[in-house]
Structure formats: structure tokens, C-alpha cells
Amino acid sequence: MSHGRDKSPETDDTWHELIANDPLADFFVGPSEQEHVVTSYGGDPFTGGQRLGREMAELLVFWVGDEEYAIDILEIQELIKLPTVTQVPRTSESIIGIISLRGTIVPIVELSRMLRLGTRPVSRTTRVLVLRGDGDPIGLVVDRVTSVVRIERESIEPVPRTMQTEVGDLLSGVGRVDDRLLIVLDLSAIMALLEHPK
Amino acid sequence: MTSSGSGGVSPEFIAEAQEIVDALGRDLIGAEQETREGREEVDPDRVNNLFRSAHSLKGLAGMFGLDAMARLAHDLESVLDAMRLGRVQFDKAALDALFAAVERAGSLIAAAAAGEDVPVAAIEDMGARLTKVARGDSNLKVAEPLDLFELGEDVLSVLTEYEEHRLRENISKGRQLYMLRTSFDLTNFDVGLAEIDATVKKLGEVITKLPSSKAADPGAISFDIIVGSDATSDDLAKAIGDERVEVVPIPRRRPKARPNPAPSGQGTARDLLDHIIVPENEGSEEAPSVRSVSRTVRVDIRRLDRLMNLVGELGLTRAAFLRITDAMKREHGFSGLAVDLYKEGRNFERRLAELQAGIMEVRMVPLENLFERMQRIGRKIGRELKREVRIETTGENTELDKLIVEDLADPLMHLIRNALDHGIEPPEERVAAGKPGEGVVKLSAAAQGNHVVVEVSDDGRGIDVKRTLALAVERGLLTPERASELTRREIYNLLFLPGFSTRTEVSEYSGRGVGMDVVKTNIAQLSGVIDVDSQEGLGTKVVVTLPITLAIIPALIVAVAGRTYAIPLNNVQETLALTAADVKTIERREVISVRGATVPLLDLRRIFMLPDEARPKTVYGVVAGAGQNRMALVVDDLVAQQDIVIKSLGRWLRNVPGIAGAAELGNSQTILVIDMVELLGEMSAEARSGSPRRSAP
Structure with missing residues (x-):
């Protein structure tokens, strides 16, 4: 499959370009996407928030198991379908292997395992979120990507006590959009866990 | 960017x-x-x-x-x-x-x-x-400039202050000093002197004209004329053109002849200071330019890596060409377009090889700078450890991949520290042993095929075998019984065990017990091998063998339990087909016999915890290692031999034991590259601990 664009990883893609140009944008699925997928977005995401006077966060929303999770869209380099993964022995169990993404070796992490939700079946909607990872990309496998939402950063609440489980420190907060509950992931915690597995 | x-x-x-x-x-x-x-x-x-x-x-x-x-x-x-x-x-x-x-x-x-x-x-x-x-x-x-020449006190004492100053100036300009011995008729000596003055001025400066008492003829007067000039004595004599004038160069003094020259008076000492604190603009005539005149371009090595990756990917395209050509041959016979495609494919292949070689060449740098840095560091350490030592280098023109050279710096420094701290004895001890007080550490490099051999050798006390064994036993690295069985080489290998240090006291430079095992690990990461040889009392030699480059290496592609791996060919000694009958068991360990030598088997299925699929009836043993330290890796099949570009697994998986990196095969398949050196180390660790490790977590 051709990616219609040829950008080196360090090119500073803006998120809307990323989604608009990615052929996988067609694969966005979700019941509420009509309301929330931002299809036309004017202006730069870095300054857009300030125009409104409040700092807005753009989050990519996806499902893992029965929960809706979200990641700051600026952390995401691209979305890809799950390619053939080469298993790597002697690594932590949430790493299912590596892929070569245009020549760069990228570890693929099964998010459900990292979140102690067990293994999820691969389906038509399974996607890999390729995170920038401070220049060393990481692939996160998720069940399906549904939408992009914009919410005020301030409205992201701390993780409720009931969710403070052993994976609690991988979560940075909970955002509410209408009656949906989005669990926002803490990428620096995920990166730290990858770098120093427990 | x-x-x-x-x-x-x-x-x-x-x-x-x-x-x-x-x-x-x-x-x-x-x-x-x-x-x-x-x-x-x-x-x-x-x-x-x-x-x-x-x-x-x-x-x-x-x-x-x-x-x-x-x-x-x-x-x-x-x-x-x-x-x-x-x-x-x-x-x-x-x-x-x-x-x-x-x-x-x-x-x-x-x-x-x-x-x-x-x-x-x-x-x-x-x-x-x-x-x-x-x-x-x-x-x-x-x-003192005046001390640079053999000027007698008789001359110096009669100079005026100005003449002395001019003398210094001439010496400082690097001119040679001459003594012109002349003899003139008393009646017209002033004419003669004036002539010489005029001639010499074209070639230099007359500093002083001293009347001399040496004249033999009572009607004549002799002069000793001191001249500073850049000209040779022959040129000077020719220019003067008078046989009565003898041009004698004033010999230069050997530097250390007068260790403590006393400035000849307060005035002159001050005078001297003024010269030595150099005015800002002096020497401006050769004003060195900051702009480099060399026609070179500095390139970030990562750019070369990117180019190398591209070449690697072009290599995949080439493989695709070959597949298509093959398919066309099968389906349409080898004629027409298939022949054309084949020819162009070959052409492409050749050009690609040239391109690859060209980029490789750019990555190669001589070891010169590294060696020079080592000399400097060695000199410093030597001084601080109070060792008299000379560091000699040879083969600094030998070229290696830039990245290897960078990563070689630390291990090399460790080796030099070791040579200075553990090898070279203090001067008194050396003299007592009948050696020159000054020790020699030799740093050499030489290319050997696709490898570069770097050696660090010293003429110090050598490795004390008895003490090494005693320490290994003391630290629980070895049982006393086992100690008596070890060969000399095996004893030296003890030095590379983590936590081993032959120095009882800890010095600033070595002896923390982290030295040699870290060196070994670093060298192994460069796919290199390290070897020690020593003779007690005569010195120690450490030999590091490195691949010329890390970027593209020939590899053996193997299959195990449905997975494909690459093994760098420079780690492979040979491959053998094995049947169940070839495999024996000694102390619960599987071994095979390779031309009379017993070589233990290492099963990837076990150590990589691959799904428990039974081992096929016929397998292959990939033999790696050297001397006593060998192993045979069991694989199901030998797939191909192919050049691969090793890529790092990146920051997140940087220390997977036994995996050197990843590589891409032609069919857009990503495979892991096995780190044979590390597996070899693991296996010897297992052998020492006495039981096969089930597997690493």
C-alpha cells in the first residue's frame, strides 16, 4: 500500500495533514464520529487553542477492549494497519515484536497487555498508533481508532481513585466529552516503562 | 534536522x-x-x-x-x-x-x-x-638567546648594551651568526671596514666590529666582525669577495649545555622579559587564516547512515528484479524482454555495488586521531601514576568505520590504563629487573582482510598466572580443583570476568574491577574479539580484532522453529549437518564432536523460548568462537548467505541479550540478527554455573 506522502519522520507533520492525507483516514470508525471527527480544521494546532482564549487539547480517541482511551494527537506520528510483526525473544510480554517502518525499526507494543487487559484479537479495525517517542518511534496496537476530539486541557480530571490500579500510573487523567469518558494515557510513563521494564 | x-x-x-x-x-x-x-x-x-x-x-x-x-x-x-x-x-x-x-x-x-x-x-x-x-x-x-651560540665571555663582555640587543634580535629572527676575521692595513682600515659593512648589509646585519689583537703583522689591524645573516657562510664569503676575510660560522650550542644560564644583569633580564611577553601583532606577516583551505566537507555520520539505508533498500529492489526476471524466465522462456531485464538487472547490480563501496569508503577514517588521543591520555596517566613510559604507535593510517573508531576510544583507553597501571612497573622496579627505566606501550593497527587488528602491548611485568588463579578462587569465580586444570589461555580469560581485578588496592585509573569485562563487552558490541597473551616478566599483549565496518555485513540466514534469523558470517567458523546420532550428552549438556574436539550445542529453541516444536531429524550446527571457547548453534535450516544492513533495535529494545539488531530481507521481511559473541559468553557463564539456564526472562 502506498502512503501518498513521502515524509521523513522528523518532518513536522501537523495532525490534520496526517489524518487528511493518510489513506487510513477512511478507516476511522465510531458511533459518534460525525460529531467529533474534526474534518476541516483551520489554522495551526499550536496556536488554534490560544485563539479561543483557553488551551485546547486535541486528543486521538481509540478503543482498547471496552474502554475509550485518548492520546494527545501531537504525540502521534502516523497511523498504520498492523503489518507482519517480527517477534523478539527476551523482551517484556507487552512487546509483541518489531516492524520496519520505512527503514526504521519500531517496537510494537500491545497496549491491552500493557494495561493488563489481556490479549485482544486482531480485526479489520486494528491499528497501530505510531508515537513519535522523542525521536524513537513506538507502535501501540489498539482495537480501533474512532475520532479526534478537542477539549479544554483544564477539563481533564485526575484519575479517579477507583481506577488507581497497578496500571494507574500509565494514565494521566480522564476527559469527558458529552457522556463519554476518555482515559488519557501518560506517554512519558509508557516510555519510562518501556525503557525500564518492571 | x-x-x-x-x-x-x-x-x-x-x-x-x-x-x-x-x-x-x-x-x-x-x-x-x-x-x-x-x-x-x-x-x-x-x-x-x-x-x-x-x-x-x-x-x-x-x-x-x-x-x-x-x-x-x-x-x-x-x-x-x-x-x-x-x-x-x-x-x-x-x-x-x-x-x-x-x-x-x-x-x-x-x-x-x-x-x-x-x-x-x-x-x-x-x-x-x-x-x-x-x-x-x-x-x-x-x-637566553645569547646562550644559543658559542659566544665567549671575552666577546660578550665588551658588547655595548645596544649591540647585545641587536645580537639578541638577530638570534631571535633565527639568523645564523658569523665571525668575520679580517685584517687591514693600519692606514686605510676604515675603507676596508666600510666595504664589508656595505656588502653585509645586503645579506644581514653587522652587529659589532671588535678590534682584535691577533694580527700577526705589526702594520696591520685585525677585526672580528660579528654578523647576523640568513645566508650561508659560502654565500657570505662570495659576496664579500676578499680572501683576506675569513667567514667563520659561530657554532650553535646544544640546548642542554647550560642548564641554568644566569642573565647577565638586571637591565638585560628586564630587557629579556620585554621580548618574551609578545606584542599582539608580532608575526602578523604569516597571519594564519581561520578559514580552512582543505577541500573537504564534514558530514554528519547519520546522513551517511541514511544513504546506507537507502542503498540497503535498493538492494531489496534489486532482489525484486531478480525474482521478476526468474518468473519471466519460467513463464515466457529466456528471450526478448526477459533477457533485456536480466542484463539491466546485472548492470544495476554492479552500479549498486559501486555505490555501496563508495559510501563505505566515505565512512572510513584512519585511526590516526584516535591513536594520537590515546598517546596524550597515556602520557597523562603515565605521569600521574609516576611511570616513565613511551607510547609508540604504528599503523595509524589503517582505516576503520567511523562509528567503530568512536566506540573504540573507551575500550582502548581502558587497555592503555591497564598497561600503565598493571603492566609497566615503577622505574626502580624496572631497573632492578634489568629493564630500561622507561617502559614502552605499543599501540598498533593493521588491516587483515575484512578485519582490523588493533594491538596494545607493553614490556611490563606480565600477567601473574598464580596470583590470577588465587584471586579467581578467592572471589569464588573458580573452584580450587578447576583452577589446576585451566590452560594458560583460560586463565587469561578469567581477567574478563565481571568483578575480577588483580589489583588489591583501587587506583584512580584501573583496579575497580570493572575494566576488562567492560572492555570485552564494548568490543563484542562492535562484533569484535579480544584476546590476551602474556609472558611473566616480559609483558602483555592485548589483541582486538574488529570488522572493518558495521554497516553492511555478510550473513548466514537460518531458520529455527519457523522463524528466520541472520548470523553475521564473520562469527561463523563452519556449519555442519547433524543427525540425532551426532549429538551426545555430557553432564546433561548436549555436545557434538568437530574433528575430534568436543563442542557444546546451544539450542535457540530453548534459549529464545520458541514454541515447543520438536527438533527436526536433521539439523545444522553453526560453529562459532575460538579455541576452547566454542559452541554450535542448532538451527533447522540454512536458508541463504546474504549481505545485510544491521539496524539497531532502537532505544526501546537496546539491550536484548543475544540480539545484535535487525535486518530486512528482500521480501520486506524483518529478521533478527543473532549476537553470537554474546551467546557464547552466556554459554560459558552457564558452563561455569554448572547447570543450563532454563532461559533468560
Whole structure:
């Protein structure tokens, strides 16, 4: 499959370009996407928030198991379908292997395992979120990507006590959009866990 | 993109400054060598080079607003200028100060690269030390210009102050001094003198005309005329053209002939100081340019990596061409377009190989700079450990992949430290053992096919086998029974065990017990092998064998339990087909026999915890290692032999034991590259611990 664009990883893609140009944008699925997928977005995401006077966060929303999770869209380099993964022995169990993404070796992490939700079946909607990872990309496998939402950063609440489980420190907060509950992931915690597995 | 540091210091600056500092170090070592050999003086070209390097560094640092470095370079320049003009000698104290200053310049560069701002005050100590050297204060002797020539006290004592000054000036300009012995008729000697004066002025300067009592003829008067000139004595004699004038060069004095010249009076000492503190603009006629004249381009190695990756990917395209050609051959026969495609494919292949070789060539750098750095470090360590030692290098033109050279610096430094700390004895001990007080550490490099062999050898006390064994037993690395069975080589290998250190007291430079095992690990990461040989009382030799490059390597592609792996071919000794009958069990360990030698088997299924699929009836053993330390890796199938581009697994998976990296095969398949050296190490660890490890977590 051709990616219609040829950008080196360090090119500073803006998120809307990323989604608009990615052929996988067609694969966005979700019941509420009509309301929330931002299809036309004017202006730069870095300054857009300030125009409104409040700092807005753009989050990519996806499902893992029965929960809706979200990641700051600026952390995401691209979305890809799950390619053939080469298993790597002697690594932590949430790493299912590596892929070569245009020549760069990228570890693929099964998010459900990292979140102690067990293994999820691969389906038509399974996607890999390729995170920038401070220049060393990481692939996160998720069940399906549904939408992009914009919410005020301030409205992201701390993780409720009931969710403070052993994976609690991988979560940075909970955002509410209408009656949906989005669990926002803490990428620096995920990166730290990858770098120093427990 | 590569971002420039916050302080505005560009990588180009860092690279250029580092080059200058390396050049300074190199020339200082040369200068030291020359003084050691007892030459009359340090090669003036070398001194000029040193001076120019310091000047360039000053200009460069000034351009980037690095005041501390500019100041240091300025002080360095002052000393070197004084040396260039013969006012300060290259003695030990001066050399020490210069080496220390160059060392400091190196750390300032490192600080600049890290974006740290170093205040000028931080180098004041060094500045003071250099100024002292430049002035010839304290423990340093001043090179009194007059002492450079054999001028008798009878001559010096009659010179006027001005004549003495002119004499110094001429000497400082590097002119040769001549004594013209003349004899004139008393009646018209003034005419004769005037003629000589006029002639000599074209070639130099008449410093003084001293009437001499040596005249044999009572009707004549003799003069000894002291002349400073750049001309040779023959030229001078020819120009004068008078047989009555004898041109005698005043011989230069050997430098160390008068260790403590006493300045001949208060006035002259002050005079001397004025000369030695060099005015800012002196020497401006050869104003060294900061702009480099070399026609070279500095390239970030990552760009070359990117090009190399592209070539690797083109290699995949080539493989696709070949597949298509094959398919066409099968379906349509080998004719028409299939033949054309085949030909073009071959053409492409050749060009690609050239391109690959070309990029490889660009990555290759000579070991020169690394060796020179090692000499400098070795010199410093030697001084601090109070060892008299000379570090000799050979084969510095040998080229290696830039990345390997970078990663070689640390292990090499460790080896040199070890040689100086554990190898070379203190001078008294050496003399007592009938060796010269000065030890020699040799650093050499030579290319051997696709490998480069780097050796560090010393003529020190060698490895004490008994003590090594005793310590290994004491530290629980070995049982006493086992100790008696070890071969010499196996004993030396104990040095590479983690936590082993043969020094009971901890010194600053080695002896923390982290040295040799870290060296071994670092070398192994470069796909290199390290080997030690020693003779008690005579010295130790450490041999490091490295692949010329890490970028593209020939590999054996193997299959195990449905998975494909690559094994770097330079780790493979041979491959053998094995059946169940070939495999024996000794102490619960599977072994095979390779031409009479017993070689243990290592099963990837077990250590990589591959799904428990039964081992096929016929398998292959891939034999790796050397000497006693060998193993055979069991694989199901040998798939192909192919050049691969090893890629790092990246930051997140950087230390997977037994995996050296990943590579892509033609069919867009990503495979893992096995680190045979590491597996070999794991296996010997298992053998020592006595039971096969089930597997690593």
C-alpha cells in the first residue's frame, strides 16, 4: 500500500495533514464520529487553542477492549494497519515484536497487555498508533481508532481513585466529552516503562 | 534536522575545534619525541604549526564568543610564539604545561558541545601557568638567546648594551651568526671596514666590529666582525669577495649545555622579559587564516547512515528484479524482454555495488586521531601514576568505520590504563629487573582482510598466572580443583570476568574491577574479539580484532522453529549437518564432536523460548568462537548467505541479550540478527554455573 506522502519522520507533520492525507483516514470508525471527527480544521494546532482564549487539547480517541482511551494527537506520528510483526525473544510480554517502518525499526507494543487487559484479537479495525517517542518511534496496537476530539486541557480530571490500579500510573487523567469518558494515557510513563521494564 | 546547540555553537565549530586540538596534541607529541631524542632543537616547522594551530583556535573561539577558550588559546599562542622565537625551550615543565593546556582546550570543546558556558575565570589557573612558562619564571629556565651560540665571555663582555640587543634580535629572527676575521692595513682600515659593512648589509646585519689583537703583522689591524645573516657562510664569503676575510660560522650550542644560564644583569633580564611577553601583532606577516583551505566537507555520520539505508533498500529492489526476471524466465522462456531485464538487472547490480563501496569508503577514517588521543591520555596517566613510559604507535593510517573508531576510544583507553597501571612497573622496579627505566606501550593497527587488528602491548611485568588463579578462587569465580586444570589461555580469560581485578588496592585509573569485562563487552558490541597473551616478566599483549565496518555485513540466514534469523558470517567458523546420532550428552549438556574436539550445542529453541516444536531429524550446527571457547548453534535450516544492513533495535529494545539488531530481507521481511559473541559468553557463564539456564526472562 502506498502512503501518498513521502515524509521523513522528523518532518513536522501537523495532525490534520496526517489524518487528511493518510489513506487510513477512511478507516476511522465510531458511533459518534460525525460529531467529533474534526474534518476541516483551520489554522495551526499550536496556536488554534490560544485563539479561543483557553488551551485546547486535541486528543486521538481509540478503543482498547471496552474502554475509550485518548492520546494527545501531537504525540502521534502516523497511523498504520498492523503489518507482519517480527517477534523478539527476551523482551517484556507487552512487546509483541518489531516492524520496519520505512527503514526504521519500531517496537510494537500491545497496549491491552500493557494495561493488563489481556490479549485482544486482531480485526479489520486494528491499528497501530505510531508515537513519535522523542525521536524513537513506538507502535501501540489498539482495537480501533474512532475520532479526534478537542477539549479544554483544564477539563481533564485526575484519575479517579477507583481506577488507581497497578496500571494507574500509565494514565494521566480522564476527559469527558458529552457522556463519554476518555482515559488519557501518560506517554512519558509508557516510555519510562518501556525503557525500564518492571 | 540536526539542531544547533542553544548557545549557537554549531557542530561544524565543534568538529573544527576538535581537529585543531588533535593537531596540537599530535605536534606536541612530536616535539616531545624530538627533545627526547636529544636533537638540537624542535623542528621549526613543527613549532610554527603549533603556533598556527593555537592561533586558529583563538580565532575560531573568538568567532563563536567562547571567551574562555579564546583566552586559553591566546595564552597557548603566547607560549608557542616565545618558543617559535627560541625564547622559551621545550623542556619538560613547558611541555607538561602545554599538554595540560591542550587537554583543557579539549574539555572546553566538550563543554561547548554540551552547551555549557564556561567563564573565563575557570581557566585562570591554566592561564597563569602558561604565562609563567612564557615568561620563563620560576622552575622554568629561560632560553637566553645569547646562550644559543658559542659566544665567549671575552666577546660578550665588551658588547655595548645596544649591540647585545641587536645580537639578541638577530638570534631571535633565527639568523645564523658569523665571525668575520679580517685584517687591514693600519692606514686605510676604515675603507676596508666600510666595504664589508656595505656588502653585509645586503645579506644581514653587522652587529659589532671588535678590534682584535691577533694580527700577526705589526702594520696591520685585525677585526672580528660579528654578523647576523640568513645566508650561508659560502654565500657570505662570495659576496664579500676578499680572501683576506675569513667567514667563520659561530657554532650553535646544544640546548642542554647550560642548564641554568644566569642573565647577565638586571637591565638585560628586564630587557629579556620585554621580548618574551609578545606584542599582539608580532608575526602578523604569516597571519594564519581561520578559514580552512582543505577541500573537504564534514558530514554528519547519520546522513551517511541514511544513504546506507537507502542503498540497503535498493538492494531489496534489486532482489525484486531478480525474482521478476526468474518468473519471466519460467513463464515466457529466456528471450526478448526477459533477457533485456536480466542484463539491466546485472548492470544495476554492479552500479549498486559501486555505490555501496563508495559510501563505505566515505565512512572510513584512519585511526590516526584516535591513536594520537590515546598517546596524550597515556602520557597523562603515565605521569600521574609516576611511570616513565613511551607510547609508540604504528599503523595509524589503517582505516576503520567511523562509528567503530568512536566506540573504540573507551575500550582502548581502558587497555592503555591497564598497561600503565598493571603492566609497566615503577622505574626502580624496572631497573632492578634489568629493564630500561622507561617502559614502552605499543599501540598498533593493521588491516587483515575484512578485519582490523588493533594491538596494545607493553614490556611490563606480565600477567601473574598464580596470583590470577588465587584471586579467581578467592572471589569464588573458580573452584580450587578447576583452577589446576585451566590452560594458560583460560586463565587469561578469567581477567574478563565481571568483578575480577588483580589489583588489591583501587587506583584512580584501573583496579575497580570493572575494566576488562567492560572492555570485552564494548568490543563484542562492535562484533569484535579480544584476546590476551602474556609472558611473566616480559609483558602483555592485548589483541582486538574488529570488522572493518558495521554497516553492511555478510550473513548466514537460518531458520529455527519457523522463524528466520541472520548470523553475521564473520562469527561463523563452519556449519555442519547433524543427525540425532551426532549429538551426545555430557553432564546433561548436549555436545557434538568437530574433528575430534568436543563442542557444546546451544539450542535457540530453548534459549529464545520458541514454541515447543520438536527438533527436526536433521539439523545444522553453526560453529562459532575460538579455541576452547566454542559452541554450535542448532538451527533447522540454512536458508541463504546474504549481505545485510544491521539496524539497531532502537532505544526501546537496546539491550536484548543475544540480539545484535535487525535486518530486512528482500521480501520486506524483518529478521533478527543473532549476537553470537554474546551467546557464547552466556554459554560459558552457564558452563561455569554448572547447570543450563532454563532461559533468560
